[in-house]
Amino acid sequence: MEFLHRRITGWFAETARDLPWRDPGCGAWGVLVSEIMLQQTPVVRVLPVWEEWLKRWPTPAGLAAEPAGEAVRNWGRLGYPRRALRLHAAATAIVENHNGRVPDTYTELLALPGVGSYTAAAVAAFAYGRRETVVDTNIRRVHARLVAGAALPAPALTAAEMRLAASLLPDDDAASVRWNAAVMELGALVCTARAPKCADCPVKDSCAWRAAGEPPPSYVPKGQAWHGTDRQVRGAVMAVLRLADAPVPAEMFLQPPADLGFAPEGIGVPLAALHRLNSAPEQLERAMSGLLTDGLAEIHDGGYRLPA
DNA sequence: GATCCGTGGGG
DNA sequence: TCCCCAAGGAT
Incomplete structure (x- = not known):
């Protein structure tokens, strides 16, 4: 030894x-x-x-x-x-x-x-x-x-x-x-x-x-799923919240900004990335509610923001 | 004990 | 390109 x-x-x-x-x-x-x-x-x-x-x-x-x-x-x-x-x-x-x-x-x-x-x-x-x-x-x-x-x-x-x-x-x-x-x-x-x-x-x-x-592993490590998971959606939402300097209305997450008729200030890029995922509304809801539960986000003035 | 939870560089 | 996985923790 x-x-x-x-x-x-x-x-x-x-x-x-x-x-x-x-x-x-x-x-x-x-x-x-x-x-x-x-x-x-x-x-x-x-x-x-x-x-x-x-x-x-x-x-x-x-x-x-x-x-x-x-x-x-x-x-x-x-x-x-x-x-x-x-x-x-x-x-x-x-x-x-x-x-x-x-x-x-x-x-x-x-x-x-x-x-x-x-x-x-x-x-x-x-x-x-x-x-x-x-x-x-x-x-x-x-x-x-x-x-x-x-x-x-x-x-x-x-x-x-x-x-x-x-x-x-x-x-x-x-x-x-x-x-x-x-x-x-x-x-x-x-x-x-x-x-x-x-x-x-x-x-x-x-x-x-x-x-x-050098015998091979006796088991195959199971990889972590990513594409299409809540984790991916949560990550995309958090990327928006980190850049936002004011509460982000829920509809910005739920509908593409183009449909809302205005371009979001400062958070356009991560918001576009989120919508590119094309997640089902239920999944988006679930992910965002999970962020609230975990204390990573809170609702203020009708929008989502990082906890103050 | 099995699952869930982000992200991005390297093989 | 895709897949692996990196000084884990909480439930």
């Missing part, structure tokens, strides 16, 4: 990307924001948005002082905008329950909106140097191949995986933090889901999957 630790953390020391949230001076708030943004979203798309967020809201109190809709608007096109809502709620909880300071224990972090087992462990480890069993999709995949000899981890996180990850974690605090970051980075850059770059792998000679002849 010492061998794996040395090899992988050594590789990390040489190869690691220079990401701003890895800067020692970044602070726990910056780490928390990065972790929420990075949920299901690639690093390259997070970088510019993260920079703007931290410039605008350097502290949880700064974000908490603004309407939730501002968080959603500045989330831009990162996707899964509920994360923006939860991050705003987390900032509020941090101000109210933790004197404005991001909590430093796994349990307290886990209680924050939008923070699950992965994010709680990651913030405790990367922001506060704690020894935590961090398990994300990258770490799961590296463990699956390196130790279990499988092409992919199980469809859902299992207790066995958690035990394995815990057993591999170095005893020393600082070493455990480096290990977590290094394995995650290895999964992100080398031991990738598609076309892993085994030639660049620091532990290829110890890899159970390679030793087994």
